[in-house]
């Protein structure tokens with residue numbers, strides 16, 4: 001097929017980024033060094049040909065970082081870039097034509113949307129959370145999903161530390177007052193954080209990073225998690241959420257969105273918290289029952305809180321977006337005292353976005369070009385070493401199928417006239433994924449291979465790389 005021009009518009013600076021120079025030359029220096037380190041570790045030029053790479057179409061939404069665009073364009077793929085998420089109808093129209101899509105947390109890749117994704121082989125979530133994607137349905141369709149499991153963890157943890165101090169000192173309210181011209185120099189109910197107790201719910205990448213920073217600031221750390229996790233420093237794991245709520249001055253949530261975490265902090269949990277304590281949620285908007293938060297704040301049960309994530313969030317930046325028509329209680333929330341509200345910026349730093357852009361785009365490239373699914377969040381993880389120039393006339397077969405007995409026997413029957421150089425298969429729940437490098441392939445035998453594999457009853461998707 002002829003090469004097609006890249007259907008991309010040049011991205012503007014990150015929607016969330018400041019249009020000023022970094023605070024010191026050290027910042028840009030660190031970034032340059034990091035860029036160099038990454039480019040040295042890039043794999044050598046690929047020798048497999050999935051198809052002409054310029055035929056691969058990629059849709060990038062939500063202003064993913066320039067580092068991702070650079071990586072994907074370097075491969076020759078056609079990349080269409082949008083700063084915002086798209087309304088569902090437009091998304092459905094565009095997703096029909098692409099092989100890969102890159103999103104952040106706003107784009108909902110529901111079953112309804114994915115049903116239209118005829119050519120889609122891979123989804124890149126340029127963030128940690130993957131709750132915005134119907135992961136099971138994607139796997140059922142042979143679509144792998146990748147994310148960046150910890151590239152923004154530090155950014156989130158740092159923001160929580162800043163908020164703990166701001167809440168303890170009521171500094172958010174003092175700043176808003178002064179912006180309005182009100183001088184209000186008070187110390188009543190303003191505290192140091194040294195010696196206070198932070199209760200962390202969810203001691204994963206972010207929770208444990210926060211634990212280390214918090215102890216360095218002189219906080220005592222307790223945590224609650226559904227699995228036993230080794231404490232860092234002097235932190236202590238508690239066996240019940242109630243015990244944590246009862247013993248903490250600050251409670252910070254770092255759990256994923258799931259049926260179990262929906263409204264996990266509601267009226268009963270606020271009742272269990274210490275009077276005058278603080279609640280911080282930078283996890284997902286479903287985790288805290290906001291009307292219960294508003295009631296706890298108005299009654300004085302909690303002395304304040306910080307919220308970064310909401311059940312419904314606007315699709316793009318702009319004025320008059322955070323209003324009652326988005327979430328019915330918005331104006332009640334914005335009128336509360338000592339409540340810091342941020343627009344889902346926990347992971348929005350230059351460092352995090354750059355690193356996520358590199359990491360997720362490299363996962364997409366490995367999957368598209370080599371079939372390597374290492375790190376997929378919904379798919380069996382399989383990787384084979386690269387074919388090289390010495391492996392002329394070899395083809396790599398990528399075969400996703402339902403995980404039922406007898407499929408491998410049938411696949412190997414199809415391979416019987418070829419030598420199998422290497423083969424690896426793994427399963428995850430109901431989905432299995434086989435990668436095999438086979439020798440002695442001619443253009444005709446390739447067509448036959450493809451036809452026979454596609455005819456197998458439990459096939460989900462076949463790809464051949466050569």
Ligand SMILES: NC(=O)C1=CN([C@@H]2O[C@H](COP(=O)(O)OP(=O)(O)OC[C@H]3O[C@@H](n4cnc5c(N)ncnc54)[C@H](O)[C@@H]3O)[C@@H](O)[C@H]2O)C=CC1
Pocket residue numbers: 128129130149150152153156201202203204205206207224225226227254255256257260261282283284308309344345346347348
């Ligand atoms: N505000 C923002 O910009 C960002 C928000 N996030 C959110 O933070 C969440 C956590 O991120 P990570 O720490 O990287 O995830 P992680 O997967 O490393 O850790 C989550 C922890 O929560 C625990 N957990 C799960 N269900 C639980 C329950 N019902 N009760 C107690 N503990 C439970 C898990 O065992 C795990 O240890 C993400 O899923 C994402 O939704 C992540 C990055 C940025």
Ligand SMILES: O=C(O)CCC(=O)C(=O)O
Pocket residue numbers: 104105126127128129130152344345347348
């Ligand atoms: O900034 C983003 O795009 C989303 C950050 C986030 O919530 C995540 O990484 O899960």
